[in-house]
Amino acid sequence: MPDAAITTDCLIAGGGPAGMMLGVLLARQGVKVTVLEKHKDFLRDFRGDTVHPSTIEILDQIGLLPTFEKLPQYKVRQLGAHIGGNFRKIVDFRGLKPFDYLSFVPQWDFLDMLADYGSRFENFDLRMRHKAEELIIENGEVKGVRASCPDGVYDLRARVTVACDGRYSALREQAAFKVTEFGAPMDVLWFRVPRQASHPNETFGILGAGHMMVLLNRGDYWQAAFLVPKGSDEALRKEPIGDFRRTVESVAEFLEDETGIPESWDDVKTLEVRVDRLDKWHMPGLLVIGDAAHAMSPVGGVGINLAIQDAVAAANKLGPALLEDGEVSDAILASVQQRRLLPTKIVQWFQIQAQKRVISAALAARDEPPDLPAFLRFLLRFRIVRNIPARFIGYGIRRERVEQAGAEKRSV
Ligand SMILES: Cc1cc2nc3c(=O)[nH]c(=O)nc-3n(C[C@H](O)[C@H](O)[C@H](O)COP(=O)(O)OP(=O)(O)OC[C@H]3O[C@@H](n4cnc5c(N)ncnc54)[C@H](O)[C@@H]3O)c2cc1C
Known part of the structure; x- marks a missing residue:
């Protein structure tokens, strides 16, 4: 049976892309961090596979690129679609800097790599088969979670709790945040x-x-x-x-x-495809990021990468506060939402337009869908035009940068 109440600086509920990236970024800053993942491993087929240039850039910043390069992967520099019987190249990463490709990497390999990296830090504590059951809320402030594991149920208290428990987030529900649903066809x-x-x-x-x-x-x-x-x-x-x-x-x-x-x-x-967004991503002691804050459609395969950008922004803001005085004010939590809200809104807007205009129309069509309009086919002959969607999908808007130097000397 685990200790009755364990205390950590940052408690992360959910070991998906958002939770694992936030966990390792805080650990390398020297923050004491605990990540809870309810499954026993990361080996699940339905996780998205696309690692975009924005994520590769983050891996490079923390020195993980050589390790990432060794994972089984399939690099793509151009993407296209068969439309009305014709193959059209639509997205072209060639010429983009600093990375001109996206990689299809089984997500379990990607998450295993982050778990391995985290294990270099003695202040990184990943607990598999540990489920965050409910928030511990005292006087309107979140103080951690009640967790269950094969050995029983225990309380895990923390200075700040981050819900990264995905689009069916039970924690965001318990916090009673208002959700705006956008629907998906x-x-x-x-x-x-x-x-x-x-x-x-x-x-x-x-x-x-x-x-x-x-x-x-x-x-x-x-x-x-x-x-x-649907x-x-x-x-x-x-x-x-x-x-x-x-x-x-x-x-x-x-x-x-x-x-x-x-x-x-x-x-x-x-x-099940969902697109939604919380109006507010925080309350005292709690921050919500990744799909738990904004469930993403699979359109563009950007969900993992947006979750990782959230994690970088959160680590940049939470790490220094936790290291300096151990307190994370609500204003700091709010600043993470402020930073990430606009990119999220813009990407979701495009996903919703694609769902309405392309996917709904294609699923309702009785005949082969018409080819792209002639002027668009003409424009898409130029790489510079195909670079535009590539830049948007690959690097997104408001690129995050890992701001703090790593504490690799703590590695064991
Ligand atoms: C059909 C489909 C295909 C997609 N394909 C792609 C794609 O190819 N590329 C892409 O970039 N995006 C894709 N997406 C979107 C992408 O999957 C998500 O945006 C992304 O995984 C979000 O990462 P996350 O870490 O926020 O959440 P998740 O990846 O959902 O991770 C949440 C983690 O929390 C764990 N968890 C949940 N509840 C608890 C709890 N109470 N306690 C402890 N652990 C818990 C879960 O087991 C999980 O490991 C797709 C989405 C759909 C629906």
Whole structure:
């Protein structure tokens, strides 16, 4: 049984991209930090895979780039989509500085790398299979969480608590923050299909008649994301899996030889898409960041990277306060929201427009969707034009920088 009440400086609930990055950035500053992750490992398929230049830049700043480079990954410099039967290059990272690519890296490898890095610091305490059950609130101030683990339930008290528990955040609910929901027209069916040597090399999207699909090249298999109208999953699962396979094959014809996979509906996971945002991301003693503060649509694959930018901004503000006098005022917590709100609003606005104008239209279409307008096709012939979406997706708005030097001398 853990100690009845353990005290730390910063308690982070949730070991996803936001929580793990915040944890290691604070630890390298010398802050005593505890990260709780409810699962026993990071090995889950449905985590997004895209590590964008903005995140690669952060890894470079903390000296992790050489380690990151050794992870299994697939670098992409251009992205495109099959629209109305034609392949169009739309996003081009070439020429962007300092990094001109995005990497598809299994997220479990990425999070394992952060966990390994964190373990170099004696003040970094990662607790797997530890779930934050509820906030400890005293006189209107959050003082930590009640956590459960295989050995029982215990209180973990902290100077500041950061909720990084993702889009189903129980902590934000308990704090009764007001949530604005923006809705999404789709959910995503997530499954694997073997990849053959004859298959395409790229990672790409396909817009077909009434369907939309993204295929991520993971070496010997495709991670397939098949979009369906929101709420249609239950009815679909009543149909034989063979019907679903045939639909998939009609959208991505080169998969035709793979008959038999997915074998059953058990091999297909449904991911609910949500887009929402908290009006307020903080209260005394508590900050909320990442998807817990603003659930992101998969459009653009920016969610992980935005969560990491939040974590960098939070570490820049919280670290010095925790190290100097141990207190983190509500004004400091508010300053993290102030810094991250505008980039979040802008990215979500674009995601919502893409959901309305492209995804809804594609899912409702009876025929093959029309190709891009001629003037756009003309403009997209120029790399400088394709650089514009690449810069927006890859680097985002208001790029964060790790402000504090690391305390690597503390490494063990
Ligand atoms: C279908 C789909 C596909 C996506 N694809 C991509 C993509 O390719 N690229 C991309 O950048 N973004 C993608 N996104 C968005 C992306 O997944 C999120 O924006 C990003 O993961 C947010 O990171 P986070 O750390 O805030 O939250 P999460 O990644 O959700 O991490 C939260 C963590 O907290 C843990 N946790 C939850 N509750 C508790 C608790 N009470 N106690 C302890 N631990 C807890 C969870 O187990 C989890 O590990 C996708 C989203 C969807 C829906």
